[in-house]
Amino acid sequence: MQTVFDRIIIMLKPRISFNISVEGIVWHDGQYLTITRGPDVGHAAGLLAFPGGGVEFTGERVEDVLEENVMREVMEETGVQIEPQMHYLDSTAFIPTDGGPAVHITFLCRYRSGKAHVASLDEIAAVQWMTAEKILADDVAPFWIQDSVHLAEKKRRELSW
Secondary structure, eight states, X not given: OOOHHHHHHHHHSOOOOOEEEEEEEEEETTEEEEEEEOTTOSSSTTOEEOSEEEOOOOSSOOTTHHHHHHHHHHHHHHOOEEOSOOEEEEEEEEXXXXXXXXXXXXXXXXXXXXXXXXXXXXXXXEEEEEOHHHHHHOTTOOHHHHHHHHXXXXXXXXXXX
16 A cells, blocks of 8 residues: 555656647548658658647647647648548657657548648658558558558548548
8 A cells, every 4th residue: 555655756756748749640532641751850751651740839728739739730731621520549659769758649530621732841741642552551651650540440440431
């Protein structure tokens, strides 16, 4: 049984703060919206990815802050608007090659409007629509993107998309 002293010691231990990022796996007409990360970005440069980025705080209380940031990131990077209703897929903790510990949260989203294009030249080298099969076979799709595709495909089937 923990004593009060034990609980105080636990509370005094150093804590780790995480950077929080979100990712939108956007589904439309049998394909997913993907990006190729730019050559000069710190983490995963040149690799296939889904649109996303760091969670930003405006200083005001925001309901559904993660979902709002997914919508913003997809629009900022690709010019595509997504439906506000999205589905949580997973969250992972890791240490990126260019920084401290991070928590990454992934959502399955549906396309609403817009023509996909490279809207963030400093972060993105290319934007493309790809089938799940094509993503899984792509040489520059890292294992975490492949894992996300499997989760998205499972959730999409559950939702009858």
